Amino acid sequence: MRKNNDDACKGCRISDVLLDVEGLSIVFGGLRAVSDFSCEIKAGELVGLIGPNGAGKTTVFNMLSGVYSPTSGSICFSDPRGRVHNVHEKKPFQLSKIGIARTFQNIRLFGGLTVEDNVLIAMHAQRAINLLDAIFRTPRFYRDEERLRGKARDLLALFRIESKAQELARNLPYGEQRKLEIVRALATDPRLLLLDEPAAGMNPQETKELMELISFIRRQFNLTILLIEHDMKLVMGICERLIVLDYGRTIASGLPEEIRENPAVIKAYLGEEAMIDA
Amino acid sequence: MKTTVRMRNFVLLGTVSVLSVFLPGLLIKFSVIDAYTAQIFTLAGINAIMAISVNIICGMTGQLSLGQAGFMAIGAYTCIWFAQVAHFPLPLAVVMGAAFSGIAGFFIGFPTLKLSGDYLAIVTLGFGEILRVIFVNLKGITGGANGKRFTTILAASADIAWIVIIGTLVAVIVFLQNFLRSTYGRAIFSVREDEIASNSNGISVFRYKMAGFVVAAFVAGIAGALYAPFIGFVKPDLSSFNRSVDYLIYVVLGGMGSVTGSVLAAFVLTYLQEFLRFLKEYRLLIYPVILILVMLFRPQGLLGMKEFSFVGAWNRLVSKRSARDAQK
Amino acid sequence: MESLIIFFQQLINGISLGSIYALIALGYTMVYGIVMLINFAHGDILMIGAYTGFYILRAMGPSPLALALSFIASMIVCAIAGIAIERFAYRPLRSAPRLNSLITAIAVSLIIQNGARVLPFVGPNPRQFPTMPTVNVKFGVFGISNIQIIVILVSIALMLILNYIINWTKTGKAMRAVSFDMRAASLMGISVNRVVAFTFALGSVLAAAGGILFATAYPQIDPTMGAMPGLKAFVAAVLGGIGSVPGAMLGGYILGIAETMTKGFISSQFADAISFGILIVILLVKPTGIMGTKVRVKV
Numbered sequence: 001m002r003k004n005n006d007d008a009c010k011g012c013r014i015s016d017v018l019l020d021v022e023g024l025s026i027v028f029g030g031l032r033a034v035s036d037f038s039c040e041i042k043a044g045e046l047v048g049l050i051g052p053n054g055a056g057k058t059t060v061f062n063m064l065s066g067v068y069s070p071t072s073g074s075i076c077f078s079d080p081r082g083r084v085h086n087v088h089e090k091k092p093f094q095l096s097k098i099g100i101a102r103t104f105q106n107i108r109l110f111g112g113l114t115v116e117d118n119v120l121i122a123m124h125a126q127r128a129i130n131l132l133d134a135i136f137r138t139p140r141f142y143r144d145e146e147r148l149r150g151k152a153r154d155l156l157a158l159f160r161i162e163s164k165a166q167e168l169a170r171n172l173p174y175g176e177q178r179k180l181e182i183v184r185a186l187a188t189d190p191r192l193l194l195l196d197e198p199a200a201g202m203n204p205q206e207t208k209e210l211m212e213l214i215s216f217i218r219r220q221f222n223l224t225i226l227l228i229e230h231d232m233k234l235v236m237g238i239c240e241r242l243i244v245l246d247y248g249r250t251i252a253s254g255l256p257e258e259i260r261e262n263p264a265v266i267k268a269y270l271g272e273e274a275m276i277d278a
Numbered sequence: 279m280k281t282t283v284r285m286r287n288f289v290l291l292g293t294v295s296v297l298s299v300f301l302p303g304l305l306i307k308f309s310v311i312d313a314y315t316a317q318i319f320t321l322a323g324i325n326a327i328m329a330i331s332v333n334i335i336c337g338m339t340g341q342l343s344l345g346q347a348g349f350m351a352i353g354a355y356t357c358i359w360f361a362q363v364a365h366f367p368l369p370l371a372v373v374m375g376a377a378f379s380g381i382a383g384f385f386i387g388f389p390t391l392k393l394s395g396d397y398l399a400i401v402t403l404g405f406g407e408i409l410r411v412i413f414v415n416l417k418g419i420t421g422g423a424n425g426k427r428f429t430t431i432l433a434a435s436a437d438i439a440w441i442v443i444i445g446t447l448v449a450v451i452v453f454l455q456n457f458l459r460s461t462y463g464r465a466i467f468s469v470r471e472d473e474i475a476s477n478s479n480g481i482s483v484f485r486y487k488m489a490g491f492v493v494a495a496f497v498a499g500i501a502g503a504l505y506a507p508f509i510g511f512v513k514p515d516l517s518s519f520n521r522s523v524d525y526l527i528y529v530v531l532g533g534m535g536s537v538t539g540s541v542l543a544a545f546v547l548t549y550l551q552e553f554l555r556f557l558k559e560y561r562l563l564i565y566p567v568i569l570i571l572v573m574l575f576r577p578q579g580l581l582g583m584k585e586f587s588f589v590g591a592w593n594r595l596v597s598k599r600s601a602r603d604a605q606k
Numbered sequence: 607m608e609s610l611i612i613f614f615q616q617l618i619n620g621i622s623l624g625s626i627y628a629l630i631a632l633g634y635t636m637v638y639g640i641v642m643l644i645n646f647a648h649g650d651i652l653m654i655g656a657y658t659g660f661y662i663l664r665a666m667g668p669s670p671l672a673l674a675l676s677f678i679a680s681m682i683v684c685a686i687a688g689i690a691i692e693r694f695a696y697r698p699l700r701s702a703p704r705l706n707s708l709i710t711a712i713a714v715s716l717i718i719q720n721g722a723r724v725l726p727f728v729g730p731n732p733r734q735f736p737t738m739p740t741v742n743v744k745f746g747v748f749g750i751s752n753i754q755i756i757v758i759l760v761s762i763a764l765m766l767i768l769n770y771i772i773n774w775t776k777t778g779k780a781m782r783a784v785s786f787d788m789r790a791a792s793l794m795g796i797s798v799n800r801v802v803a804f805t806f807a808l809g810s811v812l813a814a815a816g817g818i819l820f821a822t823a824y825p826q827i828d829p830t831m832g833a834m835p836g837l838k839a840f841v842a843a844v845l846g847g848i849g850s851v852p853g854a855m856l857g858g859y860i861l862g863i864a865e866t867m868t869k870g871f872i873s874s875q876f877a878d879a880i881s882f883g884i885l886i887v888i889l890l891v892k893p894t895g896i897m898g899t900k901v902r903v904k905v
Contacts, residue, residue, distance in 0.1 A: 092478045093477050096479055096480035101478075101479075108472050109472070113464070113471060117467075121461075122479040123461075124480055127461050131462065135456050135457055184479060185479075
């Protein structure tokens with residue numbers, strides 16, 4: 001469907017707006033999990049989506065990545081070629097192809113496959129061969145395998161896990177599994193990267209490493225990043241701006257310093273030691 | 279992979295394939311292997327092709343299909359029809375049988391693949407049984423419950439039967455392995471591992487599940503289209519649930535996800551069935567007992583997901599020899 | 607006018623057949639609700655029940671006393687069989703992937719069928735089930751036989767008892783708790799193993815009764831007799847909404863009536879195919895069944 005509803009995606013036609021979300025809502029049974037969520041993400045930004053547990057952050061991600069279909073509202077995305085897409089009408093694999101990649105809160109690696117295969121699978125859409133090449137093992141097949149494997153190795157090396165390339169993904173230690181999730185998402189050549197709690201379960205040293213890594217890949221790959229996190233050090237450390245959700249609604253949005261002082265935000269997090277520490 | 283290594287592998291695998299097809303064929307022709315034994319192992323070859331079909335669905339897409347025998351029956355009856363009624367030459371009739379099965383796989387798969395595991399199993403079971411009822415009632419084409427005779431050269435000549443059927447088996451294995459050890463194969467495995475992650479990383483889950491289903495139906499169709507001319511007689515209960523379970527047992531024993539395992543199990547169990555004929559009724563207990571024992575004590579089957587690699591074995595042999603030489 | 611007569615006659619037949627399907631479907635649905643397993647062997651429990659009844663009725667002659675005794679005996683035998691199957695074939699696989707349990711269930715079913723064929727006192731050949739002489743009660747143009755009356759009354763009685771057990775007893779409450787969340791139920795002090803065993807026993811008791819009723823209505827028994835009715839009862843359970851007790855009852859009656867209507871108006875050849883046809887339609891249109899609820903997957 002190339003035709004766009006002109007009004008709904010106006011935001012994206014302004015050149016630097018990458019993602020334009022308007023009035024996004026979703027209802028499960030009787031529960032309104034997300035209400036009227038709107039935001040505009042410009043190309044190159046690093047935005048944090050925060051809020052207490054159960055606020056609906058992952059649900060927003062699920063809608064942005066096509067896993068859930070919103071009950072109302074629109075999501076517009078501008079792909080690398082400048083075409084604008086109605087994200088809310090597409091399936092996850094289609095969104096992956098136009099440049100939206102995501103990681104999962106509970107790691108969803110292909111556990112029974114090797115680390116290298118996990119990355120190669122994400123590059124399936126970039127193959128330069130067809131089925132007949134594979135079945136009849138043409139030279140073109142071998143060349144393409146080499147190319148993809150090389151790219152996979154380079155990505156793994158960036159994250160310093162290339163030595164584990166032939167290990168089964170489920171045998172990796174937790175921190176490296178989280179890294180692999182990100183590598184896999186990067187392998188799809190995304191324009192927008194959605195990171196869902198990338199630092200969950202990491203110690204302060206690992207978190208610091210992750211912060212550097214995120215900043216690095218943002219520069220290196222020219223990414224726009226939207227991230228969900230509970231670790232306030234990371235959030236305050238690298239996010240340029242924040243959106244705060246509570247009970248499915250946006251309660252605040254702005255610069256990290258402003259959000260830190262915002263009474264509504266503090267109230268939502270009341271009792272959270274982490275908020276005060278940051 | 280360097281060209282020389284590639285060439286060496288190609289020659290190695292090519293030699294093994296050609297030998298396994300033609301060497302026994304010659305032995306059969308010159309009665310070194312008797313016709314009876316030849317027939318058992320040729321039938322095992324057909325069962326192995328069916329086992330591969332079940333393996334594609336179960337081991338690779340992770341779904342349970344209890345109706346693969348239905349696709350086999352479609353292949354068989356279609357082949358007979360094209361050969362006897364449309365007067366196609368036998369090879370073409372076989373191809374048509376397989377093609378029709380594949381098409382049937384497409385139409386059956388399309389609405390049913392969105393169902394979750396248990397339900398898919400039951401629907402495929404129902405499909406096989408409905409097909410059986412249909413075949414019984416289409417007396418004109420299928421000869422009804424009494425079956426249909428189909429005498430061909432394959433039924434008459436044991437060595438040609440072996441060459442054709444085992445040759446097809448080898449071709450199926452080679453093409454399937456090539457498919458699986460490529461980005462397409464990886465895509466299918468990713469669907470089995472985690473559908474949601476697979477979808478989110480650019481794989482059209484539905485398309486690949488469908489591909490798996492259609493290919494499995496096509497392969498089952500090949501088996502059926504070869505079965506008809508080989509055995510020379512087809513009855514509607516070829517499509518039944520019990521037959522589907524037989525093929526499932528090969529895959530469970532061999533290891534879901536291992537082509538080598540399925541093929542091996544098919545040969546071993548087919549031979550066992552014949553060998554244990556003296557047990558009469560007790561024979562029917564053997565398969566389900568094996569099934570339960572495997573499920574309880576070694577659910578991954580004999581080979582799990584491991585494949586036997588001729589190239590790998592060759593490499594080990596060569597490195598052992600060079601290590602021995604170095605020691606001298 | 608002719609069609610109307612056939613319609614009502616087949617309706618009566620359908621209610622009778624449907625009662626049997628409902629009894630068996632209940633066993634499927636309860637087991638699925640609790641351990642998420644399609645117990646393929648359930649239909650074969652029906653067979654065991656029928657054969658138990660067969661031996662008692664053959665020894666004592668087909669009197670009402672013998673019939674009552676055969677109900678009790680087969681219920682006991684089948685309950686034991688059901689508990690044994692669960693204990694040795696299904697419980698070890700409770701934490702394994704569902705595929706494995708499904709395959710095991712198929713294997714158990716085949717072992718029971720083929721095992722029965724091999725047993726010297728059973729044998730593969732069909733036997734005649736001793737029945738009381740049929741008395742047809744006529745209401746004008748329609749008739750209902752005494753056997754059908756027995757089938758319907760016994761089934762309804764059993765379903766009422768089941769309903770009481772599930773909704774008004776502590777064990778029933780435990781069953782419902784386990785079907786909602788097995789782990790939470792065990793944390794609340796419920797012995798999950800006991801509840802599961804009880805569920806299997808309950809389902810098997812109903813299947814035993816179903817087996818005797820089925821054999822009374824269709825007096826030829828053989829070791830594979832349970833396969834078809836079992837499969838159809840499963841379709842009934844899915845139709846009504848697998849996991850839902852009232853659904854199983856509803857599904858059983860709908861399927862029974864559909865089957866007899868097909869026999870009456872189309873042909874008896876297609877009666878078997880009709881059940882599978884219904885199954886496929888239901889799974890494509892509303893997989894959760896008439897009374898089932900949708901389960902959402904959390905990502």
